[in-house]
Amino acid sequence: MLKTSGKIFKIIRESKNMSLKEVAAGDISVAQLSRYERGMSGITVDAFYNCLKNMAVSLDEFQYVYHNYTEADDLVFSNRLSEAYRENNLVKLESILAECQALEKEFPKKKNYRLNTIIAMGTLSHCDQHFQVSKKDVDYLTDYLFSVDEWGRYELWLFTNSVDLLTSSTLETFASEMINRTQFYNNLPENRRRIIAMLLNVISVCIEENHLQVAMKFLNYMDNLKIPETELYERILIKFYKALYSYRVGGSYALTEMEQCLGTLEFLSAYGAAQRMKEQMERIVLPQLQICK
Structure with missing residues (x-):
């Protein structure tokens, strides 16, 4: 070396x-x-x-x-996993999971290989409801995150991609402590982007599970981040989640704002993101409309 x-x-x-x-x-x-x-x-x-x-x-x-004019291995892996998730490509996700499991088996003492496997399983379970992540694996991930005093890029990535696996109390605890656990790194552009992505995932899950007080807490925190106008996707998602939150608490007018956000993504040809936004609207809006009827 x-x-x-x-x-x-x-x-x-x-x-x-x-x-x-x-x-x-x-x-x-x-x-x-x-x-x-x-x-x-x-x-x-x-x-x-x-x-x-x-x-x-x-x-x-x-x-x-x-690295021979390529990104570091962890970035390559996270990008591949994100791409497969955006495409809802189960074959690709299963292939990535198999690669992770092979590395974990070959290097059983390396924590990151097992953690990567757990995240790959979690991503697959998000796209395939028949696939489940064991409590043992979730506990391993949770224990690791609790053990790290200062979260860096890798820990932020782990948490961002595991919010669906955690209990609501654990989710709130981690999200609240995130500010302290990343204080040495949050001015780094890559980490800042990951913090924003993490908070958006937390807000999304909290709104879906009706933990509205927690969702509002982090929506208010997002307002204080002063996200640049150039980061349009993040700003659209924040506006969408604010409208989704308002709709949850009875603001029917918010439906128009959500549709505008959806239309903006479709106009920008961000069809994968638009589809996920549409599915989330259907999961929340349609049941409430049926209740009103």
């Missing part, structure tokens, strides 16, 4: 047309940096970050090149 990272570092430095002296910039000796690039010795973390800064290269950019 030392030889590989040094080689990658050299590729980036040369692509910037910078000399060893320019990159070292007094933070490390030129000789030591040269040995690192040749795989002969390591450098401190501080020196590594300073040298990246001197090249105006972010850690994400370094990792992208390090």
Whole structure:
């Protein structure tokens, strides 16, 4: 790994047309940096970050090149799983689950492989009601999340994709503690996006299960996040869930707002998201209309 990272570092430095002296910039000796690039010795973390800064290269950019111009494995996996879910592709989801189970069996001591398997099972169960996740697996996931004091990108992803598996009390506890558990990371763009996705999932589940006080609590929190106008999908979902909440508490006028949100997604050709929104409206709106009749 030392030889590989040094080689990658050299590729980036040369692509910037910078000399060893320019990159070292007094933070490390030129000789030591040269040995690192040749795989002969390591450098401190501080020196590594300073040298990246001197090249105006972010850690994400370094990792992208390090992984042969592809995203890190966890991002590739989460993207594949999300894509299969959006497509409601049971064959693809079953294939992903089989891959997870194979890795878990090959590396039984690695927690993340078992956790990935549980999330894959949860995603499959969301698309196929006949598939169930065992209480033992849900407890394993819950215990892991409780054990981590500071949630990073991976923990946020786990929670975001498991809200349907958790009890309402556990869901509220985790969502409430999320702010404290992510305080060191929530300014990172990727983590911020995951926090927003997590909260939207929590709000959705709470509205469906009629935990309206909890739903309003997190809808109010979303208002304080000041989501940029460029993040249109998130803003549409927030508007939709506010209208769905209003409809739940008796605001029949909110149906028009929900239909506008649905129409916007369809206009933008976001048909998968629009279909899920339509299905959620049908699950909540139609029963209430029948009750009114």
